[in-house]
Amino acid sequence: NEEESSPRRYWLMKAEPETRIEKGKDVKFSIDALQPVTLHKAGMEVFRNYGARNNLKSMKEGDLAFFYHSNCKNPGIVGIMRIDRSATVDPTAFDPKEPYYDPKSDPASPKWFLVHVSFVRKFARTVGLHELKTYAAGPLATMPLLKQGRLSVSEVPKVCWDFVLGLEKK
Numbered sequence: 001n002e003e004e005s006s007p008r009r010y011w012l013m014k015a016e017p018e019t020r021i022e023k024g025k026d027v028k029f030s031i032d033a034l035q036p037v038t039l040h041k042a043g044m045e046v047f048r049n050y051g052a053r054n055n056l057k058s059m060k061e062g063d064l065a066f067f068y069h070s071n072c073k074n075p076g077i078v079g080i081m082r083i084d085r086s087a088t089v090d091p092t093a094f095d096p097k098e099p100y101y102d103p104k105s106d107p108a109s110p111k112w113f114l115v116h117v118s119f120v121r122k123f124a125r126t127v128g129l130h131e132l133k134t135y136a137a138g139p140l141a142t143m144p145l146l147k148q149g150r151l152s153v154s155e156v157p158k159v160c161w162d163f164v165l166g167l168e169k170k
Contacts, residue, residue, distance in 0.1 A: 006060060008062055008063055008064065009058070009059070009060065009063045009155060010063065010064055010065070010066075010155065010156040010157070010158060010160075010161040011055065011059060011063060011064070011065035011066070011083075011153065011154065011155055011156055012065060012066040012068050012077070012144070012145055012153070012154050012155075012156050013065045013066070013067060013068065013081070013117075013152070013153050014068045014069075014070040014152045014153070015028075015029040015030065015067065015068070015069065015070065016028055016029065016069070016070055016071045016072065017029070017030035017031075017032075017069045017072050018071070018072045018073075020071070022099030022100070023097070023098070023099045023101075025098075025099050027099050027100075030069060030078075031067045031069070031078045031079040031119075031122050032122075034067065034079075034081060034117070034118075034119045035119045035122065048100055048102065048112065049151075049152065051148075051151050051153075051154075052151065052152045052153040053111070053112060053113060055151075055153040055154060055155060056087045056113050056114065056115050056153055057087045057113055058155070059083045059086060059087060059115050060083065060086055061083055061084060061085060061086055062082070062083065063082070063083040064080055064081070064082055064083070064120065064161075065080070065081050065082075065083060065117065066079070066080060066156065066161075066164065067079040067080065067081050068145070069126070070152075074126055074128055075128065075129045076126040076127050076128035076129050076131070076132070077123065077126065077127045077132075077164060077168075078122060078123055078126050078127075079119070079120070079121055079122040079123050080120040080121055080123075081117040081118060081119055081120055082117060082118050082120050083115050083116070083117055084116045084117060084118050085115060085116035086115065087113040087114065087115050088113060088114060088115075088116070089107075089110040089112070089113060089114075090110070090112040090113050090114040092112075093105040093110065093111065093112040094107055100112075123168045124168060124169075125168065127164055127167045127168055129145075131167065132145065132146060132164070132167075133146060135163070135167075139159070139160070139163045140160050140163060140164075142157045142159070142160060143156060143157065143160040144156070
């Protein structure tokens with residue numbers, strides 16, 4: 001099986017931990033919200049740009065992702081989650097009551113996908129964006145977060161993954 005033999009890949013996925021109302025629903029999602037739903041396998045959806053979509057479709061079961069809190073007072077990497085299921089169609093794209101409904105998305109030819117994730121662990125401390133940027137010209141030069149900051153899902157090179165894990169211990 002090709003999926004079983006392919007090496008693990010590493011990702012960064014952003015979520016907003018603070019309240020933001022879209023169509024009457026609070027769309028906040030934090031590492032603390034992920035932890036208790038691990039047994040039910042949370043679906044990480046609501047990524048509505050093509051770069052994020054393409055990255056979601058590249059994820060495989062067993063890959064790992066940094067959980068990144070964005071659009072908040074202290075943005076940064078706050079933990080790790082595991083990809084438990086490769087990309088599946090995001091049903092919220094077809095539901096007009098959902099905050100991220102896309103009237104142009106067709107169930108017969110879906111545009112939007114989600115992956116199922118589970119909590120691995122919360123970092124002992126937030127590795128903040130400001131701190132990460134101090135290494136942008138060095139060990140984190142190839143980290144997409146620091147080059148394409150608006151991308152909500154990005155692959156993380158293994159060398160950057162390992163470096164960030166070391167930063168957590170500082």
